[in-house]
């Protein structure tokens with residue numbers, strides 16, 4: 001029998017693809033695991049989709065994070081990287097730099113952003129979680145993205161950084177601009193980033209004069225062999241902590257709750273285990289949600305600084321490489337039953353937080369927020385259910401992140417007697 005011709009590659013970057021990219025990624029993994037594509041912005045880049053290649057690429061020092069190594073000048077026009085960061089002079093952050101600068105800055109931030117600081121933050125995260133749920137629990141319906149998944153991380157990071165309560169709603173607005181327009185209309189994002197930049201400069205100034213127990217004061221204090229962060233480095237660090245820690249966590253909660261609502265058997269197991277006061281399934285479950293439909297679809301930009309081969313394909317110097325974490329984390333060569341959500345999955349070295357020297361520095365905080373969000377939602381609103389046809393839900397169209405625009409849910413209204421406040425503005 002003649003060999004079957006390979007099926008045609010499903011289109012990438014359409015709205016259908018945004019809703020469910022996994023079939024297209026499965027095709028790429030099988031037929032063209034290292035695939036050169038033209039992105040919607042017009043920039044050409046390589047997509048790396050197999051787990052083994054992805055892990056190797058994420059740890060390869062010949063792939064630089066510095067956009068100056070891009071053969072095109074796309075970063076000058078804002079078609080590569082975080083919109084607005086260049087104009088706002090915020091380029092010197094961890095995701096744009098290589099060793100030795102990266103090593104120095106990462107060591108300094110690690111001194112301030114310690115596991116102890118994150119663990120001590122747990123009661124505050126729980127308080128924020130409860131108060132946000134108080135805002136809609138008596139109503140019997142909510143949009144979980146706007147009313148819960150979006151505000152929780154923004155208030156959490158603001159608190160952690162030391163942004164005073166009265167200024168946090170400004171951050172909420174700027175962050176809203178960034179998330180809404182991340183894929184297009186860069187002018188508005190540029191303005192939001194500039195305002196945030198000006199605010200951070202002023203805040204750093206204030207904290208230098210009057211330090212507190214917050215992360216920005218910690219960043220200012222941190223020193224390494226007598227070296228401190230410059231004012232600009234401190235602002236860029238605060239910015240990247242906010243930027244990297246905000247939409248990602250929104251999507252961990254949004255994609256995570258959505259996956260549970262679509263997999264009732266797994267959701268019931270989790271709910272029962274939370275009801276018994278156990279934490280083991282919740283812990284493996286968060287990792288599985290990160291693997292199954294993680295917030296970061298593509299790792300951030302990398303550029304070849306010398307010729308290299310990935311999966312047998314030669315990558316020319318100056319070419320951008322995008323590691324598709326969502327494809328790698330469903331590679332059947334690494335994960336059994338790759339398309340099945342199995343909250344108890346034990347062998348799960350997913351790449352949802354990246355790998356190598358740029359591995360997510362906020363992973364402990366993200367896990368903490370994910371645990372608080374899922375436990376509290378499932379225990380307080382036990383019959384939580386989707387209030388829309390899954391086909392009608394809209395996904396954001398951005399390149400790097402994967403998340404829902406809205407997540408309408410219904411549930412039996414909670415009696416107001418136990419709630420601490422019904423006013424969402426009372427989160428402070």
Ligand code: HEM
Pocket residue numbers: 058094095106157240241242244245246248249252294295296299300301351352353354355357358359360361362363365366367
């Ligand atoms: C579920 C939530 C999160 C996910 C899925 C996530 C995922 C990631 C990934 C995949 C990377 C590596 C990117 C690359 O190599 O291209 C990364 C890096 C980073 N993340 Fe997260 N992140 C999350 C939450 C957070 C939080 C809460 C913070 C901080 C408050 C944070 C701060 C950072 C920073 C600063 C980096 C850059 C580290 C470096 O370059 O050394 N992330 N994150």
